[in-house]
Amino acid sequence: MKVLISMYRILMAEDEPRISSFVQKGLNSHGFTTAITKTAGETLNLVLGSEFDLLILDLGLPDQDGLKVLEELRGQGATLPIIILTARDDIYDKVTGLESGADDYITKPFRFEELLARVRARFRDTSSVSSSIDEALQVGGIRLDLRTRRAQIGDRTIDLPAREFVLAETFFRHPGQVLSREQLLDRVWGYDYSPGSNIVDVYVGYLRKKLGNDVVETVRGMGYRLRASS
Ligand code: CA
Numbered sequence: 692m693k694v695l696i697s698m699y700r701i702l703m704a705e706d707e708p709r710i711s712s713f714v715q716k717g718l719n720s721h722g723f724t725t726a727i728t729k730t731a732g733e734t735l736n737l738v739l740g741s742e743f744d745l746l747i748l749d750l751g752l753p754d755q756d757g758l759k760v761l762e763e764l765r766g767q768g769a770t771l772p773i774i775i776l777t778a779r780d781d782i783y784d785k786v787t788g789l790e791s792g793a794d795d796y797i798t799k800p801f802r803f804e805e806l807l808a809r810v811r812a813r814f815r816d817t818s819s820v821s822s823s824i825d826e827a828l829q830v831g832g833i834r835l836d837l838r839t840r841r842a843q844i845g846d847r848t849i850d851l852p853a854r855e856f857v858l859a860e861t862f863f864r865h866p867g868q869v870l871s872r873e874q875l876l877d878r879v880w881g882y883d884y885s886p887g888s889n890i891v892d893v894y895v896g897y898l899r900k901k902l903g904n905d906v907v908e909t910v911r912g913m914g915y916r917l918r919a920s921s
Contacts, residue, residue, distance in 0.1 A: 704734040731755035750777035765792035772813040867919035
């Protein structure tokens with residue numbers, strides 16, 4: 692299996708621990724190094740005082756508006772990509788954010804896969820460094836292409852809808868490891884799901900149908916596991 696660990700450092704300014712911990716876990720599992728700040732003050736200090744490759748910025752910070760943080764950072768010459776994350780869906784904030792130098796904008800509630808796609812897109816823009824991002828994951832006879840978001844088995848190419856692809860990617864990053872339904876819900880569906888839902892089982896069923904029945908094993912009472920060799 693080929694796993695290239697990205698050296699990208701991502702800072703997330705977010706005062707809601709539920710959101711920051713779920714995003715942090717997700718980014719870490721995709722090979723990113725992360726740090727969290729909870730206030731505008733901390734965020735300014737950390738970004739201006741150290742090396743980060745990207746900032747995910749909540750607008751509703753307790754001490755100061757995130758838009759002010761954005762303006763201050765750009766005013767001080769910080770060039771790192773900034774993705775605004777906010778519960779506000781007001782078009783005024785969106786326009787102001789982009790005019791103030793944000794690179795992208797995500798409205799809560801969001802799914803982790805959406806955030807991940809935006810983060811990856813930002814790093815693809817800076818093409819000189821994009822080579823350290825994973826391009827494909829291979830486990831047994833199956834290759835998962837992270838760019839085209841397709842699976843390949845021999846000379847057969849299989850299209851996977853967004854959610855199925857993220858689920859497959861999660862398994863392929865942890866071959867042979869048991870992943871509980873809660874872990875899969877957390878990583879693939881984010882915090883915005885109803886507990887007790889059987890959506891994981893349904894989607895594992897879709898993957899089995901497309902990738903092969905024995906690719907994902909059920910581990911009774913624990914969860915699911917990708918067979919490390921097939
Ligand atoms: Ca907030």
